[in-house]
Amino acid sequence: MSSDAKPTRGAPVKSINLHVGEIEPGVAKVDAIIVADNVTRTFGGLTAVDVAHVEIPRNAITALIGPNGAGKTTFFNLLTGFDKPDTGTWTFLGKSLAGIPSFKVARLGQVRTFQLTKALSLLTVLDNMKLGAKGQKGENMFAALLPWLWRKQEEEIEAKAIVLLEKFKLDTKSEDFAASLSGGQRKLLEMARALMSDPTLVMLDEPMAGVNPALTQSLLDHILDLKTQGMTVLFVEHDMQMVRHIADWVIVMAEGKIVAEGPPDAVMANPAVIDAYLGSHHDQDLGEDDPETIHAMKELLDADDES
Amino acid sequence: MVDFWQIIQNAAVEIISPTTAAYALAALGLAIHFGFTGLINFGQAGFMAIGAYGYGISTLTFHFPVWGAVLVGVGGSIVFALILGIPTLRLRADYLAIVTIAASEILRLVFTTNTLDFVTGSADGLSGYKGGFAALNPIPKGTYGFGPFTMNEYDLWLRIVAWVIVAIAILLAWQLMRSPWGRVIKGIREDEDAVRALGKNVYFYKMQSLILGGVFGTIAGMIFILPRAIVPANYATTLTFFIYTILLLGGAATIFGPVAGSIIFWVVLSAVSGFIARAQAAGWFDFIGMSSVQAGQSRFIIVGIVLMLLVIFRPQGIFGNKKELAFVK
Numbered sequence: 001m002s003s004d005a006k007p008t009r010g011a012p013v014k015s016i017n018l019h020v021g022e023i024e025p026g027v028a029k030v031d032a033i034i035v036a037d038n039v040t041r042t043f044g045g046l047t048a049v050d051v052a053h054v055e056i057p058r059n060a061i062t063a064l065i066g067p068n069g070a071g072k073t074t075f076f077n078l079l080t081g082f083d084k085p086d087t088g089t090w091t092f093l094g095k096s097l098a099g100i101p102s103f104k105v106a107r108l109g110q111v112r113t114f115q116l117t118k119a120l121s122l123l124t125v126l127d128n129m130k131l132g133a134k135g136q137k138g139e140n141m142f143a144a145l146l147p148w149l150w151r152k153q154e155e156e157i158e159a160k161a162i163v164l165l166e167k168f169k170l171d172t173k174s175e176d177f178a179a180s181l182s183g184g185q186r187k188l189l190e191m192a193r194a195l196m197s198d199p200t201l202v203m204l205d206e207p208m209a210g211v212n213p214a215l216t217q218s219l220l221d222h223i224l225d226l227k228t229q230g231m232t233v234l235f236v237e238h239d240m241q242m243v244r245h246i247a248d249w250v251i252v253m254a255e256g257k258i259v260a261e262g263p264p265d266a267v268m269a270n271p272a273v274i275d276a277y278l279g280s281h282h283d284q285d286l287g288e289d290d291p292e293t294i295h296a297m298k299e300l301l302d303a304d305d306e307s
Numbered sequence: 308m309v310d311f312w313q314i315i316q317n318a319a320v321e322i323i324s325p326t327t328a329a330y331a332l333a334a335l336g337l338a339i340h341f342g343f344t345g346l347i348n349f350g351q352a353g354f355m356a357i358g359a360y361g362y363g364i365s366t367l368t369f370h371f372p373v374w375g376a377v378l379v380g381v382g383g384s385i386v387f388a389l390i391l392g393i394p395t396l397r398l399r400a401d402y403l404a405i406v407t408i409a410a411s412e413i414l415r416l417v418f419t420t421n422t423l424d425f426v427t428g429s430a431d432g433l434s435g436y437k438g439g440f441a442a443l444n445p446i447p448k449g450t451y452g453f454g455p456f457t458m459n460e461y462d463l464w465l466r467i468v469a470w471v472i473v474a475i476a477i478l479l480a481w482q483l484m485r486s487p488w489g490r491v492i493k494g495i496r497e498d499e500d501a502v503r504a505l506g507k508n509v510y511f512y513k514m515q516s517l518i519l520g521g522v523f524g525t526i527a528g529m530i531f532i533l534p535r536a537i538v539p540a541n542y543a544t545t546l547t548f549f550i551y552t553i554l555l556l557g558g559a560a561t562i563f564g565p566v567a568g569s570i571i572f573w574v575v576l577s578a579v580s581g582f583i584a585r586a587q588a589a590g591w592f593d594f595i596g597m598s599s600v601q602a603g604q605s606r607f608i609i610v611g612i613v614l615m616l617l618v619i620f621r622p623q624g625i626f627g628n629k630k631e632l633a634f635v636k
Contacts, residue, residue, distance in 0.1 A: 080504070120493075120502075139490075141488050
């Protein structure tokens with residue numbers, strides 16, 4: 001990635017014509033990076049995720065939205081190997097990922113961030129960044145004892161980390177413990193750290209949650225910038241302004257299923273989506289509102305937050 | 308009258324004693340587990356017992372040379388670490404704590420059982436395995452040192468070997484912790500899911516850490532038995548907690564902390580028990596009716612109080628950086 005790429009300002013360039021044929025849930029994409037089929041995950045009697053078919057377009061920004069408890073984060077965890085599905089298969093760049101552990105998924109170029117930011121608090125900001133680099137010789141226990149084997153690579157990694165930190169305006173903090181950063185800065189650090197591995201697909205779980213409004217614009221610019229650099233972004237978000245502003249494609253989940261998808265403006269005109277997000281039933285699930293289901297969903301969401 | 312000069316001399320002996328070296332090495336192994344990786348190992352006594360019995364049994368029953376006996380102990384501890392780690396390292400940290408404390412007790416009870424008396428000596432333990440080590444001694448017979456540090460050629464040889472091993476272990480740990488390997492290990496302590504999301508095989512790293520710290524504990528167990536006999540009662544859970552005391556005293560996420568902690572622990576323990584025993588004999592504690600048996604026990608009460616004060620007022624230990632590790636996260 002080039003160091004002089006300026007974050008995009010003003011109205012982002014939207015990718016269009018991503019789909020093939022009629023727009024409906026599960027529509028085929030011209031160029032899909034992830035294709036998932038029959039992915040289900042149940043917790044006890046509750047079906048958290050039940051996705052029949054979905055494709056994520058390559059080199060575009062896709063938003064995954066839906067009310068609380070819709071199964072977005074669970075679906076995220078399944079795709080990244082942090083959770084195991086009951087059934088289903090999915091491919092990433094044509095390679096089947098079902099049953100592959102999370103660290104191998106990351107090595108294939110699909111990195112993620114977390115809803116509750118996971119900055120490594122008692123490591124310095126710079127060490128956080130360096131940890132993100134792939135294929136480090138010095139991470140082998142025996143090679144670690146022979147510093148001349150990895151010193152040169154370490155210097156390259158450090159130089160790369162400093163360039164990224166400058167871009168994310170964290171360079172002045174590089175020697176501080178990550179614990180001393182603000183919530184928004186930690187989000188930035190987590191994203192920058194993920195970029196150290198030169199990923200193909202970046203998956204962001206609620207990148208805007210808890211971010212100070214002053215940092216929001218900068219975070220949005222960084223996400224748009226990922227696309228300019230040729231990466232694909234999939235993110236979960238509640239903030240509809242953000243979704244409308246930067247997403248090229250929106251997928252709506254409710255009760256574990258994909259209920260709608262399409263370009264942002266079309267999706268937001270969809271009555272079911274309006275009802276869920278902007279209408280009077282703001283806090284309720286789409287579809288039938290069985291009080292027991294809502295209760296179970298809430299418990300599930302709490303469990304998600306703890307994990 | 309209380310002979311303070313004698314108390315100071317006895318305490319000074321502990322500074323370089325092989326027991327201090329053994330505890331320092333075991334605590335360094337625990338620092339790798341607990342301080343750097345965040346693995347809660349409550350079975351360090353078990354790793355030490357494997358070193359002690361591995362060495363003793365190979366020498367006495369199988370007549371192995373010193374290097375063979377050392378290899379048996381180290382191999383045994385790697386197997387022990389794998390048995391503990393394979394089922395538990397995928398689970399939350401507390402499971403390892405439960406399994407290690409139970410496994411080390413199982414080991415101690417197996418070594419104590421009468422059924423295995425012909426190899427382990429059951430409750431009487433083992434002795435008479437020092438010949439091979441003494442035969443390697445290049446130092447001529449005689450008396451060496453000065454003042455409280457006067458010793459014979461075996462004691463000098465043992466001290467040199469013990470502290471050279473500790474020095475090598477410190478160098479190894481220091482180099483590992485400043486390498487990219489150490490960065491992954493410390494990342495795992497902070498949040499293993501985040502490290503996993505960056506493409507690191509967390510389970511494999513935790514296993515490496517468990518084995519490395521365990522081998523340090525095992526070699527410490529061998530140093531520990533060279534000035535004394537093997538007695539199974541020494542490997543009770545109290546041993547693990549003394550090592551934790553030393554680790555927290557020096558600083559859990561430090562390299563030199565365990566050594567300094569071990570020296571301070573043994574010097575203070577010796578001084579306190581020496582003082583209490585002599586003061587009791589001199590009648591200083593007659594006003595509370597303390598017997599000589601009670602005087603012997605009271606040093607552990609004082610150690611317990613010191614540990615509590617330490618954890619409350621200086622959780623990062625003597626050498627630790629308060630920002631880097633505040634006791635238990």
